[in-house]
Amino acid sequence: ANPSAASRDSRVALSDRLISMVMRVLLGTIRPLTGICFEIVYRLFVKRRRVPPLESPLLGMSAVALADAIRRREVTSEAVVRASIDRMRLVHPIINAVVWERYEAALQDARRVDAMLDSDPDNPEWSREAKPFLGVPATVKEAFGLVGGTQSVGLWLRTSIRSERDAVCVERMKSAGCIPLCLTNVSELCMWWESHNRVNGITGNPYDSRRIAGGSSGGEGANVGAGCAPVGLGSDIGGSIRMPAFFNGVFGHKATAYMIPNAGQYPDAIAEGRYFMLSGPIVSHAEDLLPMVRLMAGPENSARLLIRPSDPRPDVKRLKIYYMEDSGDSIWCSPVEPRIRECIRQAAEHLRADLGLPVQKVQLRKLRLSPHLWSSKMKLSGEERFAVQMGGGVKLNCYLELIKWCLLRSHHTLPAIGLGLFEQFGSENLDRRLAAICDQLKAEMEELLGDDGVLLYPAHPTSAPYHHQPLTLLFNFAYTGIFNVLGLPATSIPMGLDHKGMPIGLQAVANMHNDRYTLLLAELLENKFGGWVRP
Structure with missing residues (x-):
């Protein structure tokens, strides 16, 4: 052995321990102090607003149940869609979730459904197998193409852009009978865990408008959590479905890598990022998860996931449960x-x-290295740099933009500017070493979970923080983000409210292509603990 190399390694290890100790003391002091400051400011100067109770029993039903009722002519699609629209108009001043709407067009779509059912009620085209969400209202994250709708993703340069065609998942939702009502708010370029941008403002939580709805699919989480629609379409590259679902007390699923397409979404992953980013559902009832994942995945991938209607329901007695509290x-x-x-x-x-x-x-x-593992995999993914996306294809000078932000002259949010700066730093060698550790973690998890294991794990360490407080809690997203870079399926499951009256829950994680187990667990835990608590 080389004595000098051993001595150098020893010094590096000692240095790492010292840095870790210093950071632990600093963060252990700063977090509580900033938390107290946010608590004082919001309690003293900002009024808590909560969305009102549901006005119609239709708003409390699952999408599958609504479609069945419409199919049996117990209720009209127009009545269901109108109830959702009325609810969105009522709560919008409180949560600011909707950024573009097609309410009149949606009502026309609903009337067409009713007319077709009246004229030909026994047509097999209206069956549950053919159209599981017949006549049911749905909402869509603004990152997705919806004909005629905006697709700014909170970027000032894209405010004039309108979608000319539907994203693939939007097409699939429509073909299953869903009626899109609106597009919902996101974080700037969908890369922050609070939905706030300079184009459409900030989205509030339906249980407490002073707190975040999450991001980047925060508008979807808030809309579904507020009871505006039973199902919504989001996307997830670091927890962007599961965090909003968690903060708003509903269900969200990130599928196994590559199983649900992103085509028609902006910004889209073009390289290795396709492994990390997937479209997926946010729903208020667990029974809607499986049919939503099935339709979004399409026939071929549904066969790989064993979630076709012809596939047997998983045997719950086969499952082995593992859990971690942090x-x-x-x-x-x-x-x-x-x-x-x-x-x-x-x-x-x-x-x-x-x-x-x-x-x-x-x-x-x-797993304690989750923030670093996610970051290293993202940097090595080959995706377009965030600063280039911010500049509309030309790299933005984030140092200059930070100065403009301080002078209140910037069209960008501080988290976006910070990410543009952050990506410029770091060592490729260190990133590759961390990526190798991430691969080792994946192997460990695959061995642990096997073909019948499910891990219960926090979806987030805290309930929804106050607006802008995530700036002091930068890396909390890693509880969800780690499973994007591992490629494993994960489902966010609500488990009631905490002492502040805010939703809390957990996420269930399984091995690759075992999405059916986490979806089953969502139903089992909903049956026991109640699932979505209506505001």
Whole structure:
């Protein structure tokens, strides 16, 4: 062995430990202090607003149940769509989720559905198998193409752009009978976990308008959580479906890598980012998850996932349950709140005691590196640099933009400018070493989960923070983001409200192509713990 190399490695290890200790003290001091400041400001100077209770029982039904009722002529599609539109108009001043609407066109679509059912009620084209969401209202994240709609994704340079065709997932939703009502708000270029931009403003949480709805599919999460529509279309590259679902008390699913297409979305992944980013559903009822994933994945990928109508329902008795209450000894993420830990323990105990499933607490040490693993994989993905996207194809000078922001002259948000600056730093060698650790973690998880395992894990360490507070909690997204770079399916599952009256929950993670297990678990836990708590 080389003594000098060993001595150098020892010094590096000591230096790493010292830096870690210093950062732990700093972050352990700064986080609570900034949290207290946000608490004081918002409690004293900003009034809490909560969306009103649901006006119509139709708003509390699942999409599948609504479609069945429409099919049986117990209710008209027009009545359902009108109830959703009325609800959106009522809550919009509180949550600011809708950025473009087609309400009159949607009502015309609904009337056509009703007319077709009246004239030919037994036509097999209207069956549950052919159109599982017949006549049901849906909302769509503004990142997706919807004919005639905006697609600014919160970028000032794109305010005049209109979609000329539907995104693939929008086409598939329409073919399944969904009636799109509107497009919903996002974070700038869909790369931050609060939905705020200079074009459409900031989206509030339906349970407390002072708090975030999440991002980047925050408008979808807020709309579905507020009871405006039973189903919505989002996308997820770092938790952008699962975080809004968690913050707004509903369900969201990120599928196995490559299983749901992004075509027609902006910005789209063009290289390795296609492995990380997927379109997917946000829904208020767990029974809508499977049919939504099935229609979005398409016939070929549904066959790979074993979620076709002809595939047998998974045998719950086969499942093995593993759980973790946090990511380990990470200094970068907030501590997991006690009530969220309790949710995970309650879910695990229910599955053990009531269903007789084997349950084991585990600790995957590499998960504590989640922020670094996600970042390294993103940097090595070959995707277009964020600063180039901000400049509309020309690299934006983010240093100059930061100065303009300080002078209130910028058309960009601080998180977007910060990301444009952050991506310029780092070492490719370090990124490759971290990417190798990420690959090792994936192998460990695949071995642990096998063909019948599900991991219960926090979807986020805290309930929804106040607006702009994520700037002090930068890396909390890594609880969801890590499963994007691992390519594993993950479902966000609501588990009630915390002491602040805010939604909390967990996420269930399975091995590649085992989405059916996490979707099944969502139904089981909804049956036990109640799922979505109506505002």
